[in-house]
Amino acid sequence: MLKHQIQLTKLVKTHLRYFGSSQSRTQSFKKWYQQLWTTERTNLPPYEHFTQVGDPVLRQVAAAVPLEHVKSPEIEAVIQQMVKVLRKFDCVGIAAPQIGVSLRIIAMEFKKDIKRDLPQATFEARKMSELPLTVLINPELTITNYTKHKHPEGCMSVRGFSAEVERYEGVKLTGLDKLGTRNELELSGWNARIAQHEMDHLDGKLYIDHMDRSTFMCTCWETVNTKSGRVEIPFYK
Structure with missing residues (x-):
């Protein structure tokens, strides 16, 4: 998963120039696009909650x-x-x-x-x-x-x-x-x-x-x- 995230990050950085003509639009797209496939791991095991079926x-x-x-x-x-x-x-x-x-x-x-x-x-x-x-x-x-x-x-x-x-x-x-x-x-x-x-x-x-x-x-x-x-x-x- 981390490997895929790094590859996608590079992809986004490489191709951002094709999306929008202003810095603000570029940053907005970058933030929106990253939210589609990344979840910030701020919580790692051992958890303080119960894992759920599907994990x-x-x-x-x-x-x-x-x-x-x-x-x-x-x-x-x-x-x-x-x-x-x-x-x-x-x-x-x-x-x-x-x-x-x-x-x-x-x-x-x-x-x-x-x-x-x-x-x-x-x-x-x-x-x-x-x-x-x-x-x-x-x-x-x-x-x-x-x-x-x-x-x-x-x-x-x-x-x-x-x-x-x-x-x-x-x-x-x-x-x-x-x-x-x-x-x-x-x-x-x-x-x-x-x-x-x-x-x-x-x-x-x-x-x-x-x-x-x-x-x-x-x-x-x-x-x-x-x-x-x-x-x-x-x-x-």
């Missing part, structure tokens, strides 16, 4: 973090940003590709406060439980309970939509923490779902690849009708 980083198989870099300042910075974004958007899970970094790192956290925002019946039906902040580098997942459950699932990288997805009842996660210590975690119910969702991100997959397509919906469709379509889905917070 190639979400479809790549993320690279493993080399063992000699697990405790590096660079990886620490990525993890800090992941946790910051996770909490800023009040989420329960995040993978490094979701902030534009194609590395095999996930973070999960299910706060007990979430229980207050959900009906008790929903909390129990989805087998939700508190999960302290957990960060794993180069995680591996093993299925421990092959029973499947279908529940609504959303993703901050597919903002504003949800669908029902089948996930396994129980899984085991193994991986390294930011100090390089190997951890093993047994998860069940909703926390097992979070783990499977985030592991999918590391393999370039999204929940829409597994969903029951007939249940795919806009999460604010009722508000869209009530507000005569005057609804915005924010990608920032």
